[in-house]
Amino acid sequence: MKNKTPEKIRALFNQIAPHYDQNNDIISFFTHRLIKQHVVKSIPQLPPEPKILDLCTGTGDIVKHLKRRFHGAQITGADFSTEMLKIARRKHHGVKFVHADCLKLPFADESFDLVTMSFGLRNTASYTRAIAEVKRVLKPNGHFVHLDFGKDAKYADEIFHKIVKFIAQVQEDESYIYLLESKNSFPAPEQLIELFAAHGLETIERKDYLQGIISAQYCKKACVSNR
Numbered sequence: 001m002k003n004k005t006p007e008k009i010r011a012l013f014n015q016i017a018p019h020y021d022q023n024n025d026i027i028s029f030f031t032h033r034l035i036k037q038h039v040v041k042s043i044p045q046l047p048p049e050p051k052i053l054d055l056c057t058g059t060g061d062i063v064k065h066l067k068r069r070f071h072g073a074q075i076t077g078a079d080f081s082t083e084m085l086k087i088a089r090r091k092h093h094g095v096k097f098v099h100a101d102c103l104k105l106p107f108a109d110e111s112f113d114l115v116t117m118s119f120g121l122r123n124t125a126s127y128t129r130a131i132a133e134v135k136r137v138l139k140p141n142g143h144f145v146h147l148d149f150g151k152d153a154k155y156a157d158e159i160f161h162k163i164v165k166f167i168a169q170v171q172e173d174e175s176y177i178y179l180l181e182s183k184n185s186f187p188a189p190e191q192l193i194e195l196f197a198a199h200g201l202e203t204i205e206r207k208d209y210l211q212g213i214i215s216a217q218y219c220k221k222a223c224v225s226n227r
């Protein structure tokens with residue numbers, strides 16, 4: 001997408017929202033479901049009744065697993081696409097969904113024990129601003145879990161391209177072509193880890209799935225805030 005502005009990104013996700021869940025199943029051969037479940041299962045133990053924020057929540061896939069894993073948690077899902085949020089609200093009860101831009105979050109400093117972000121950062125207009133906001137809203141010693149495409153997946157690219165182009169053809173919607181562009185220009189996990197560290201988020205664990213096609217980073221905010 002040329003000139004990736006927030007308005008263009010929001011319009012794109014509003015447009016693809018009705019097909020989003022179905023297309024994820026097709027593109028990933030359903031594996032995204034197991035990966036998301038495993039990523040949440042692997043999050044370290046949190047304090048009792050934790051406050052959790054799922055950024056770029058979309059239709060709420062991560063929220064679903066967070067609810068199962070952290071009983072008594074206060075969970076908020078945030079996204080700037082009204083159409084994605086409509087679906088999330090319909091699917092997941094007992095979760096607060098907030099219309100919010102992750103580059104300028106409407107939350108106080110140090111308010112969450114855990115922030116998650118799955119396949120979201122790549123779509124934002126500024127990775128650094130989004131990461132700075134994650135750090136700002138995390139409590140000292142709070143956790144940040146990030147999931148997205150990795151880079152060690154050259155051999156999978158060809159088939160991935162073919163599936164996405166097939167979806168674009170069948171649904172007569174070119175929006176998904178953007179996915180290919182955003183995937184190719186997204187930093188590799190090693191670079192992301194450096195970026196997180198530069199913002200005071202230390203990666204304590206990295207998990208690669210499907211031989212690196214997908215990668216998760218588990219980070220912790222340093223106890224002493226150096227904002």
Ligand SMILES: C[S@@+](CC[C@H](N)C(=O)[O-])C[C@H]1O[C@@H](n2cnc3c(N)ncnc32)[C@H](O)[C@@H]1O
Nearest residue numbers: 013056057058079080081084101102118119123
């Ligand atoms: C690919 S979807 C990921 C949804 C979900 N987290 C998942 O793993 O399936 C990306 C989501 O990020 C949202 N998004 C992109 N940029 C955003 C921003 N600046 N602020 C809030 N949401 C944003 C989009 O509206 C979309 O719902």
